[in-house]
Amino acid sequence: MDFTVALAQIKPKLGCVADNLAMIEAAVDRGAGEGADLVLFPELALTGYFLKDLVPDVALSLGSPEIGRLVDLSRRISIAVGFVEVSSDYRFFNSALYLEDGAVRHIHRKVYLPTYGLFDEQRYLARGDRFRAFDTRFGRMGMLICEDMWHLSAPYILAMDGAMTLLCLSSSPGRGITADESLGSTSAWQKLTATTAMFLNCRVIYCNRTGYEDGVNFWGGSEAVDPSGEVTARGRILEEDFLLARVGEGPLRRERIFSPMMRDESLAVTMKELQRIERERDC
């Protein structure tokens, strides 16, 4: 079915859950008012990104009043949002929730925690252990959090699990200035979202934050990409934005007819070869 997604390209305040929750509620309200069916937020929208030792202080359990509030709001409009999740055994995850019709439809815990260059996630966070597609009012979807998207296997697994829409929640720092029109991180991501969509005949809906934390900028540029790789909506670079993208059944259907790679993809060959590789690595 056709649906409208709102990309809330917000600027969270570092470590201020109450302020960010208010910002998220305002964006949900705006999305519902403007006729969106789903509103997508960035990675760690409730907390900000460079949390370091703040991680335990800002973490929320699924039963917390803050998450309860968002679950309630999802009666009006579906919501995908990033936060720090604390489990009952006190592990802290960089997680994304998909909320719909007043219920938690899915939770994804970021699997690939970047710990290199300016990133230090594995120091503070526990790693998720699965990629699972899930059913929504708008068809089967998968969620990825930022770095997950850079691991080819992650969107591949979701697409093989039947996802036709990939939601990617991101806090991507802008870096790599050259003579080019865009920052290195911007061009790399734009290649990645378009290529992933084309490889997997899937829509990619990407929401990146904006603002600065300790001198690091987040470059925004949220986008909706058709399964053909065509970008149908793109948010402003380096500024807050709120954009609506119409996601149609037509482009998905046509792409799956023109380029039926997912139809022809052989799970059996992939499994056989991966199992062989695993076996050979073990010896």
Add this chain to the structure above:
Amino acid sequence: MSDLTVNAGLLRRILVGFVREEVRKVGLPRVVLGLSGGIDSALVAFLAAEALGPGNVHACIMPYRTSNPESEAHARLVAEQLGIHHRVIEITSMVDAYFELFPDADNMRRGNKMARERMTILYDLSAAHGALVLGTSNKTELLLGYGTLYGDMASALNPIGDIYKTQVWQLSEEMGVPRVVIEKKPSADLWAGQTDEQELGFTYREVDELLFRMVDLRMCRDELAAAGFAPDFIDLIAGKVRNSHFKRRLPVIAKVSNRTIDRDFRYSRDWGK
């Protein structure tokens, strides 16, 4: 075109946004900076004026008696072109009063004292105006350690600390810094006729090409030599970067507790902002 060439319009947006957001996050609308008459502080003044409006930028021109009068004239030119607040505070009496105790002090001690005298003035004006101190050290001098610790290296926010001198020139063209400031030879202006490049023994353009490959691209010594850099020059610069690293760090703290500041007590400075 050098690999150091940048999209100056994009760089300008990022740095102006940085000043605007990081200053306002602190809850202050204003900044203060020292204006030397050189290109680095001129560029920072241009960025600050664009980010916050000229009325929110306070520049202080702080000559010593041996400073080149041209420096003060260039600083005034920048301030007047931008329409920012500016005043001149001479540091001669403070510096000379101290060195009456040490009449034989060499140029390095005198230069460092001047830089730190200026720092104390900027931090005092910071309190007086409710303004954050902006830093004006570029990436080249930070990497080479060509600055005075707790002197010109001290600031609350530094918009140009990740761009090389070569890029400072390029961005200054983009922003309309006066030609005379862009084209003059860089100088710390500690004594008459001093120029940075003469004192360092190499040009900024040469060292920037090397530093960019060494630091940003992480090329190893063999690759740098193969790219045409003289091995002695590579070693000289690598040594300067290593030996000045202490200037780029907070003071080392002896660890005895379970949570030591900056080692296992880690927070972003924008905590709660």
